[in-house]
Amino acid sequence: MDRRNFLKILGSGVAGAATGNLLTPGRTLAKETPSAKEFYGILVDTTRCIGCRRCELGCAEVNGLPVPDISESKNENLLKTIRKTSDTQYTIINRYETEKGKIFVPKRCMHCNQPGCVAACLVKAMRKRPSGQVTWDLNCIGCRLCMISCPFDIPKFEYNKAIPRIQKCNLCYDRYNNGVLPACVEVCPTQALMFGSRKQILEEGKRRIAANPDKYIEHIYGEYEVGGTSHLYLSSVPFEQIGFRKDLGTVAYPKYSTGFLYAVPFIFVLWPIVMLGINRATKKSKEDEEHHEEKEKH
Amino acid sequence: MAGEKLETVEIVKEKGESPNIKNLGDFWNFLKKELVPRGHIATPFNIISLPIMLLGYVFIVLRLAYGLGKPVTNLNQEYPWGLWIGFDVVTGVAFAGGAYVLCFIVYVLRAEKYHPIIRATVLNGFLAYLFYAGAIVLDIGRWWNIYNPMIGNNFGVNAVMFLVAWHFFLYMLAALVEFSPTIAEWLGMKRLRKILGAMTLGAVIFGITLSTLHQSGLGALMMMAKSKIHPLWYTDFIPILYFVSSIFAGLSLVIFEGSISHKVFGHQLDEAHHKHYDDILVGLARICAVTMFGYLFLKAILLVHEHAVPYLNSAMGFWYLFEVIGFILIPCLMFISGAQQKNTATIKFAAILTMVGIILNRLNYTFIVYNWYVPLSEKYWPAPMELIITASIILTEVWVFRWMVNRMPVLRKPPAWAIEKH
Amino acid sequence: MEELFTYYDMFATKGVEYLIILAFLIVILAFWKFVNMKPH
Structure with missing residues (x-):
């Protein structure tokens, strides 16, 4: 599946949105079945987000959560x-006032x-x-x-339910299996x-940075952060x-518990x-004495 | 469920004779007799503790019906762990550490001096695991799945929590085996007593290994909270700090619990025990002092190793120094002076200070310096119901402990047929 | 390049290791008895 195919899919997604039918079902990813060998993810271009x-x-709508206004x-x-x-919102848009004006940033699980x-x-x-989800x-x-x-403080717990769940974005795993784009992307x-x-998406991100060096800073968040993420x-x-936190480092998080787990x-x-050794070494000489006695008898 | 002070000498004498249990019916009759409260029921302790316990049980039902959040607890998305994990489980287990330390001293190093207090300590450790670690059932959100790590469909062998869960479970078995000779003596089962006695050393060694691993494992749980715990507390060596501190935490609880037990159950003890007891306290104080001395230097090394020295001159830095100087250095010095002057009052006070320090330390990791950058107004603070449920669990444990000590040869001498030979 | 993006479970062997420990704990009982056997 190449980039052009993707842009086509994206285009049709926009068309769907324009006719007011936000989630037209059955839109396929591409002809090829997704390769299970690679992680799939989303490239988020914050310069394009308009905060809608x-x-x-x-x-x-897709995940059965309260529908926002x-x-x-x-x-x-x-x-x-x-x-x-x-626990009722897997994805969120935030607005930040920056040196380059208002910037909208979608936030969800980084996968x-x-x-x-x-x-x-x-x-x-x-x-x-x-496949990365x-x-x-x-x-x-x-x-x-x-x-x-x-x-990234992503998993959320339903504190006010007798039968609670952990709630977080799953990159529309069911839709992926049916060959459909994640709802947010569509x-x-x-x-x-x-x-x-x-x-x-990493290649596409690098291409955009190279094509517009004045527009973008030369950093793709998630390329190396915490060992790399599928959201970039x-x-x-x-x-x-x-x-975004810049102090998370590039070490994959499970590495931090290896010290204990490997020990x-x-x-x-x-x-x-x-301990068996110490217990044996501190044994009172009673038995040894018996041994001595036995030896002497022989 | 008896009045604690009124276990009369007559009853003790009567108990000196072991029951003759031949079948299940005998056992049932014996148990029924033993379950009957003894002595005065309306003691001040009972009058205060019973309402708290009952209130706690009501709140437990509320928690199961309405979920983990408000109004029962103040837990939220920023602070997934609060008092129940931080105090009941993590601190409770540290306090239960006395059992494995004393088992090491008595059964592995064969320091007979400490033998008189081993049974009470092991019982205390076992009950602490049963109740405080058992409190985890309340804290986990999907408690009906609790058997999953044991016989579930997916073993998360990649998880620290998986090990901690298994180690808790196995350690409870090991502690039960360690204590079981006392139960056999209570029931007058001589053959069983012999078999269980022979298993002690194995259970002790297995138990110490498990304790080493889950005491440190509780620290390892926080390893992936690297970005959330203040750099003064976060280090790659949290597991080792947890393990070392569990040694003096456990022994401090032994000193504390012992001083109460000796007042309440003192009549069960013979004179020789009373005479030895101060000597035992002094010995425990020395062990605490030396361990804390080492722990202080570990802390100092880690401060440098983690490049955390500059943080000392900040609000968090003062909090850190408050913990380390106020509740490690000072009790350490008090233990030394108490041991030198054979002043048990100083030793007991130092033990209490040490316990407060351990509570602070464990709560620091679970919610005080966890997410330390969150403004004070949004910080987690235990809700009243959380506190009452915690108090209720502790009091229930004390009641069970009292019931067992009053009926089994925990503090008093075992029956003549069962005097241990070493 | 693709290798970079596939999941690598750094704890994949732990299950087997724990089984080895289980075996160790059982065997050491017999082993300890054997070591401490009194010579004839």
């Missing part, structure tokens, strides 16, 4: 504060290449799918360590979002101005041996 919040609407007056009010994703939440899960309810399953026990382990009217294999961001201003099997073998 259609992605929020599309996302809510995206009228212009509402948007104007809402965007005054910086919001976070929640890390090596996700902390997946490494933290003791029942593999959080899973990194071979980080998804949540019902066998979760609700320990919420995924929330603690996520550098409804985006300005092609600010581009879906593709990580390789494709382009920006015209330094990322800290539009709400466990060693301790499990060494401790019993050492």
